[in-house]
Amino acid sequence: MADLETPALPVARTIAELRETVSGWRRQGFSVGFVPTMGALHDGHLSLVRAAIERTDKVVASVFVNPTQFAAHEDLGTYPRQEARDAELLAGAGCELMYAPAVEEMYPAGATTRIDVGGPAAGLEGAFRPQMFGGVALVVAKLFNQVQPDVAVFGEKDWQQLMVVRRLVRDLDIPVEIVGMPTARDGHGLALSSRNAYLSAAELETARRLNGVLAEAGARAAAGEAVQAVEADAADALLGAGFDVVDYVAIRRAEDLAPFERIIDGPARILAAARVGRTRLIDNLAV
Amino acid sequence: MADLETPALPVARTIAELRETVSGWRRQGFSVGFVPTMGALHDGHLSLVRAAIERTDKVVASVFVNPTQFAAHEDLGTYPRQEARDAELLAGAGCELMYAPAVEEMYPAGATTRIDVGGPAAGLEGAFRPQMFGGVALVVAKLFNQVQPDVAVFGEKDWQQLMVVRRLVRDLDIPVEIVGMPTARDGHGLALSSRNAYLSAAELETARRLNGVLAEAGARAAAGEAVQAVEADAADALLGAGFDVVDYVAIRRAEDLAPFERIIDGPARILAAARVGRTRLIDNLAV
Secondary structure: OOOOOOOOOOEEOOHHHHHHHHHHHHHOOOOEEEEEEOOOOOHHHHHHHHHHHHHOOEEEEEEOOOHHHOOOOOOOOOOOOOHHHHHHHHHHHOOOEEEOOOHHHHOOOOOOOEEEOOHHHOOOHHHHOOOHHHHHHHHHHHHHHHHOOOEEEEEHHHHHHHHHHHHHHHHHOOOOEEEEEOOOEOOOOOEOOHHHHHOOHHHHHHHOOHHHHHHHHHHHHHOOOOHHHHHHHHHHHHHHOOOOEEEEEEEEEOOOOOEOOOOOOOOEEEEEEEEEOOEEEEEEEEO | OOOOOOOOOOEEOOHHHHHHHHHHHHHOOOOEEEEEEOOOOOHHHHHHHHHHHHHOOEEEEEEOOOHHHOOOOOOOOOOOOOHHHHHHHHHHHOOOEEEOOOHHHHOOOOOOOEEEOOHHHOOOHHHHOOOHHHHHHHHHHHHHHHHOOOEEEEEHHHHHHHHHHHHHHHHHOOOOEEEEEOOOEOOOOOEOOHHHHHOOHHHHHHHOOHHHHHHHHHHHHHOOOOHHHHHHHHHHHHHHOOOOEEEEEEEEEOOOOOEOOOOOOOOEEEEEEEEEOOEEEEEEEEO
């Protein structure tokens, strides 16, 4: 039930409706912030909305489960969808427009263009989910051209995605400022994720160990230990904590995700993807 | 020497300079037209500038010989460059800004993103110059994001390129109207091209036969003759007229360049690429 204090959030279903609202804001001289999401919103998303509100006059959030970034065997069909609740949460956070296009509006018949960002999109998620960053780059480029925001806010939880988006924006000269926000976590350090909804109570206990294992490994690498040994130990620790499969634990240069043997120059990041039961989780920390 | 009646054209060398001028125009409420070129301007380019002026308040033309659309063996190094004369011609046609960035401004070190338009980019020029349309799509996407024009004007002489740009704009939802203008020709029907400067007097005579051969073949196809036979006869006619190599003569659906056996539904186009001496020429006509 909608709170009486929170008026219903306007929803744009088409590019034309979206542009009508945004160009109205523009005519009044307002700056525009944008938060792209796949819905099933949690406090992490809402912190992005609040960050956009701090930086711009009017904020639009998209809710679109993007099929081009899922592989056939992945969870596109079961990905959580709760649009009415998402609209309430966005309105409560101060967002002024939800953009929720149908798949046919985003990808009309006959569309053929693909984007390959290269660079930071290679390896890690790009290796385990080869369709992922091409799909992300395409939908983000389209969303930016549809919304034309001054500022767009992404979470650091998807660190590699954030680096891919920054590379895309730089390489195509897209006139938008990209802001990355720290990962929101529960009281046990677990990164908030829409996919946490898939976890059983026992799996949740395991999932909550991920962050601590990465923090300890990051500290060892920062102290000068060889990266490869630290990565291997962290992967073992995750298996010991109850994860069923560790896709990767990797310590990389923060910006372009290039590998190195020891952390010697510039910011580094430790990133991991691991599966518990049928759920695949990712997390990362500054080293 | 500059005509006293034609004040020197302002030239932007960087994205920042370009955006400063264009955003000044925007603040004054002016609409913006854009004509991307590789310089070595002729009357064909100037007709595009005039078309942009008819449709918008302020027109910027870019002069940039785009290295990403040339293969290593092609004429990037010898492609004609005459920037001072180009600036005079643009000013005389009513263009108000020339954007002539250095290669390093357009492609800074570390750039990795690539665009594959697919669809109309496959086959014909895409087969004979595999690097071509990826390079075109990348530079056009960048230029659109740099200039942010309301209208961009392209020549129909590069018909396949025009279809690729239309597809790119549609697929990425780039907020620009694409206008295609008829091919400018000399008194003998030869499509104006910066590469015509490469032709000897004898080669020029051969080059001038291209348009007539295509017109005759197009008429036969329009009358219902089988496409493949018409294409083969036209290729023979070009060799007979003195062309050394015929890369292709192809009758295709106009919009997506899909092949067909007979012209039965919708607009068609006849397109050809042929070499005389060391010069490769292209042309096309509505069927």
